[in-house]
Amino acid sequence: MTAFLRRVGLCLVAYAALAWVPLVTSEYHTHILVISLYYVILAVGWNLLAGYTGQFSLAHHTFAGIGAYTSALLVQRAGIPILAGVVAGTVVAALVGYGLGSLCLRMRAIYLALTTWAFAESIRLLVTVEYQITRGDLGLTTPFLFGTPRARPYYYLFLGLALAALLAGWQIVDSRIGAYLRAIRDDEEAAATMGVDTFKWKRFAFVVSAMFAAVAGAFQGHYIGLLSPTPMKFNEMATIIIMVIAGGLRTFGGPPLGAIFIEVLSELLRSWGEIRMVLFAVLVIAVVRLYPAGLVGLLSTAGARIGPRLPRLGPRLGLRRPAD
Amino acid sequence: MALLEVDEVAAGYVEGIDILAGISLRVEAGSVTGIIGPNGAGKSTLLKTIFGFLHPRRGRVVHDGREIQRSAPHEVKRLGVSYVPQGANVFPQLTVQENLLLGAWVERRDRARVARMLERAYETFPRLREKRRHRATSLSGGEAKMLSLAKELVTDPKLLLVDEPSAGLAPRVSHEVYARLVEARARGVTILLVDQNITKAVEVSDYLYVIEGGQVRRQGPQADFADHLRELIRDSLLGA
Numbered sequence: 001m002t003a004f005l006r007r008v009g010l011c012l013v014a015y016a017a018l019a020w021v022p023l024v025t026s027e028y029h030t031h032i033l034v035i036s037l038y039y040v041i042l043a044v045g046w047n048l049l050a051g052y053t054g055q056f057s058l059a060h061h062t063f064a065g066i067g068a069y070t071s072a073l074l075v076q077r078a079g080i081p082i083l084a085g086v087v088a089g090t091v092v093a094a095l096v097g098y099g100l101g102s103l104c105l106r107m108r109a110i111y112l113a114l115t116t117w118a119f120a121e122s123i124r125l126l127v128t129v130e131y132q133i134t135r136g137d138l139g140l141t142t143p144f145l146f147g148t149p150r151a152r153p154y155y156y157l158f159l160g161l162a163l164a165a166l167l168a169g170w171q172i173v174d175s176r177i178g179a180y181l182r183a184i185r186d187d188e189e190a191a192a193t194m195g196v197d198t199f200k201w202k203r204f205a206f207v208v209s210a211m212f213a214a215v216a217g218a219f220q221g222h223y224i225g226l227l228s229p230t231p232m233k234f235n236e237m238a239t240i241i242i243m244v245i246a247g248g249l250r251t252f253g254g255p256p257l258g259a260i261f262i263e264v265l266s267e268l269l270r271s272w273g274e275i276r277m278v279l280f281a282v283l284v285i286a287v288v289r290l291y292p293a294g295l296v297g298l299l300s301t302a303g304a305r306i307g308p309r310l311p312r313l314g315p316r317l318g319l320r321r322p323a324d
Numbered sequence: 325m326a327l328l329e330v331d332e333v334a335a336g337y338v339e340g341i342d343i344l345a346g347i348s349l350r351v352e353a354g355s356v357t358g359i360i361g362p363n364g365a366g367k368s369t370l371l372k373t374i375f376g377f378l379h380p381r382r383g384r385v386v387h388d389g390r391e392i393q394r395s396a397p398h399e400v401k402r403l404g405v406s407y408v409p410q411g412a413n414v415f416p417q418l419t420v421q422e423n424l425l426l427g428a429w430v431e432r433r434d435r436a437r438v439a440r441m442l443e444r445a446y447e448t449f450p451r452l453r454e455k456r457r458h459r460a461t462s463l464s465g466g467e468a469k470m471l472s473l474a475k476e477l478v479t480d481p482k483l484l485l486v487d488e489p490s491a492g493l494a495p496r497v498s499h500e501v502y503a504r505l506v507e508a509r510a511r512g513v514t515i516l517l518v519d520q521n522i523t524k525a526v527e528v529s530d531y532l533y534v535i536e537g538g539q540v541r542r543q544g545p546q547a548d549f550a551d552h553l554r555e556l557i558r559d560s561l562l563g564a
Contacts, residue, residue, distance in 0.1 A: 176432065179422050186415045189377070193409065194426045194475065195401030 007170055011163040018159055022152045030151040036263040037158035038220045041165045043243045043255035045212030048169050050241075051250040052178065053205040054185030055105065059116035060213050061236040062123050063093045065229070067214025068221035069127060069134060072142040075222075082145050082222055089218040090211050097210030101203040117234070124232040137228060145222040154223045161219065162256065165212055170252060172208070181205055235277065239266075242280045246287055248294030257295050327353040327483055327514045328374070333383030333393070334538075335373045343369040345538035346383065351483070356505070356515040358529030360522050366538040367518040368410065371485045374516070375407040376400045387483065404482035410491055412468030416461035420452050420471060423460055427475030445478045448504065466497030473501065477508055484508065487518045502528055526550055 022030045046060045070092045071085035080088070104115040127134045134140055146153040172178055183191040184198050192198050221227050239262065247258020262280065269276045287294055293301075328351040336343040343366045351357045359367050372378045374385055376397040385393040392400055397407075414423050424445055428438045446453035449470050455463065460471060469489070476484060489505065490498035502524055509515055509528075519525035526532065526549045534542040 176425065179418060179426065182417055183415045183426055186417050187413070190409070190413045190415065191426070192377070192397040193375070193401070193407045193413065195398050195479075196426065197396070197398040 003174070004171060007167055011167050015159060015163055019156070022155045027151055030155050032264065032267050034151050034154045034158050034223065035220075036260045037155070037162040038216050039240070039243055039259035039263050040162040040256045041158075041216035042213055042240050043247065043259040044162075044165045044169045045209040045216075046240050047244050047249065047251075047255040048172065048181075048212075049205050049209040051244065051255075052173055052185060053181040053202060055202055055206065056109065056113045057116040057206065057209070058113050058234070058237050059100065059120040059123075060209065060240055062120040062232055063097060063210040063213035064217025064220070065123065065127065065227075065232040066093045066096055067217035068142075068227050069140070070214075071218040072140055072221050072227055073133070075143060076140075082143065086215065086218040086222070090214045093210045093214030093217075094207050097207045098203065101206035105199060105202045105206060117237075120232065120234070120237065124229050127229045127232060134227075134229075137230075140227040142221050142225055142227060144225055145219065149223075149225055151223075154219075157219060158223075161215065165216075166252075166256065168208075168212075173252065177201070177204070238277065239280075242284050245284050246280075246294055248296035249292075251294065251296045254294050254296040257299075261295060325353050326350040327388060328516065329384070329386040330370070330374065331384040331386065333370075333373060333380045333385060335369065335378050335380040335383075337369075337378070342381070343538050344373060344380070347535065347539055348383075349533050349540060349543070351514060351516050352531065353514050354509070354512055355530040356509050356517055356528050358525040358532040359516065359518045359535060360520075360525050360532060361535040361541075363520075365536045367535060368487050369538075370535070371407065371409075371487050371516070371518055374400075375405065375485060404479075405485065406476035406479065406481035406483070407485040408472055408476050408487060408489065410488045411472075412463075412465060413472040414460040414463070414468050414475070417459060419457055419459055420463070421456040423471055424452070424456075424475050424478055427478040431479060441478045441480075445474045448477070448507070449474045466493055466500075469493055469497070469501060470504075473504055477504070477513070480511070481513060483514045483516065485516050485518075488520060489517070490519070490521050490524060498524070 021033065025033070042060060042064060046057070049055050049057055049060070067086070067089035069089075071082070071089035074080050074088050075082055075085040100116070100119055104112055104119075107115060128136045130136070131138065145157070172181075180191065180196050180201050183194070183196065184201060188198050243258040243262045244255045245258070246262055247256065248254025266276055266280075269279065272279070291297060330347060330349045332346045332348055333344050334342045334346050345366075347366070347370065349357075349359075359370065361367055369378065373380055374387075374392075376392065376395045376399065380393050383393070384391055387400070387403055387405060390403070392403065392405075395403075401407075415426065418426070421442070424442055425438070427445075428441050431437050431441065446456070451467060452471060452474055455467065460468060463471060473486075473489070484505075486505065489501045493501065498521070505515060505517070506528055517525060517529060526546060529546055531545055532543065532549050533540050
């Protein structure tokens with residue numbers, strides 16, 4: 001069996017294993033899970049770009065907004081089916097990502113971050129002031145994908161999308177392209193001496209991550225039923241960064257784990273208001289300083305220590321002593 | 325016949341300051357051409373300019389009859405030019421095998437050929453075969469330099485640009501690096517070697533250029549330099 005088919009099988013097993021969850025949770029908790037899964041897609045996409053390719057973009061949330069507004073406006077104004085709107089939103093985000101990537105991916109580090117941040121703010125302001133088209137802060141109503149605002153069908157949709165994003169990310173990272181992306185991150189000049197067209201592959205990662213965000217944003221728009229420029233604020237980008245770093249930057253399991261952990265924690269601390277962001281910032285500083293591998297590294301270390309003490313179960317789980 | 329011609333090239337990193345000030349040289353096919361000179365002479369800049377990291381302000385770089393002075397590094401690489409920069413030019417987070425696969429990037433569509441290339445690299449550098457599943461970060465300085473060289477030689481380049489191959493290496497390891505370069509020349513690889521190790525550069529080169537201030541000060545076949553090593557080393561150290 002090829003690695004791809006094995007991974008598809010794993011994703012199907014995971015889907016089946018998690019399908020019962022909304023049957024035993026309340027509407028509110030199912031909604032929290034849907035939003036968590038939305039963030040899983042965003043976090044996986046940003047990790048591909050920042051974690052594996054080393055390109056620190058601050059416009060990832062904007063691509064979710066571009067996907068959402070494109071889809072909503074086309075469905076509302078042109079009367080196209082919702083799925084066609086989502087495809088159109090993804091294509092527009094990919095084209096914008098291609099253009100923005102072409103302009104700014106020759107820049108390094110802080111300049112790339114500043115340029116993408118400026119782009120993100122420009123788009124947010126544009127959406128806010130062009131209220132005749134976008135309705136600005138008044139909010140743009142969008143039709144529901146399943147004709148209902150109830151969370152359960154969207155849970156199944158977003159679970160499938162999140163697993164598809166993980167599968168796509170896994171395939172890319174584990175392929176030769178993944179090795180080239182990591183090479184660019186480690187030493188761009190050395191990658192160029194290898195004959196790797198570093199700019200082309202950085203742009204590839206930028207466009208792919210923009211598409212992940214656009215798909216998530218477009219479907220989320222047709223779940224919430226109302227779009228506004230608020231999720232295009234920098235806070236949203238900061239949340240994605242916090243999720244990836246807390247979960248484990250440059251790890252496969254870190255972003256989904258971090259996304260669910262931070263979203264659930266955020267809901268638990270909702271009464272704290274914006275103070276939550278300060279708490280999350282402290283959490284990120286603590287993770288970076290004390291445990292850069294994040295939650296996934298913590299679980300891995302714990303598993304490696306506990307596993308060998310479970311003589312029969314440990315080997316079956318593939319756990320080994322840290323020294324092995 | 326010259327495989328590479330550098331013709332009146334001026335280049336630099338900052339507007340208005342030329343590190344290369346109208347330099348001209350030729351590299352004959354199948355030869356080792358050595359470039360020596362004091363620190364700051366423009367030796368490394370010359371290699372970066374040939375490989376496309378720097379685009380000259382004026383002049384031409386001609387490889388195999390084709391002008392490449394406006395080409396990007398990946399385009400120059402596809403013409404059969406490889407570049408081994410100073411230091412251990414490896415990807416620390418990738419395994420030895422992944423590093424070599426990156427070396428074979430331009431041949432990636434021909435899997436059988438890539439497999440043959442890897443096998444030959446392991447035959448030439450047996451230590452790398454033992455460590456093929458190890459991350460490059462676990463290699464010693466000498467092993468990392470071997471890997472750096474192996475991933476460039478793996479594609480059988482027409483022209484190999486090598487910058488300071490022995491910098492920071494123990495004499496025994498350094499000796500092995502030069503031995504691999506001589507073997508590559510025997511297989512028909514043309515080499516342009518920039519080196520501060522004047523004794524070794526003169527020993528392995530067929531033709532040498534002494535550059536200073538971004539221009540050629542002296543040139544000639546190896547025999548012209550072999551008898552004046554002491555003066556060359558003194559001039560190089562003093563920048564005279």
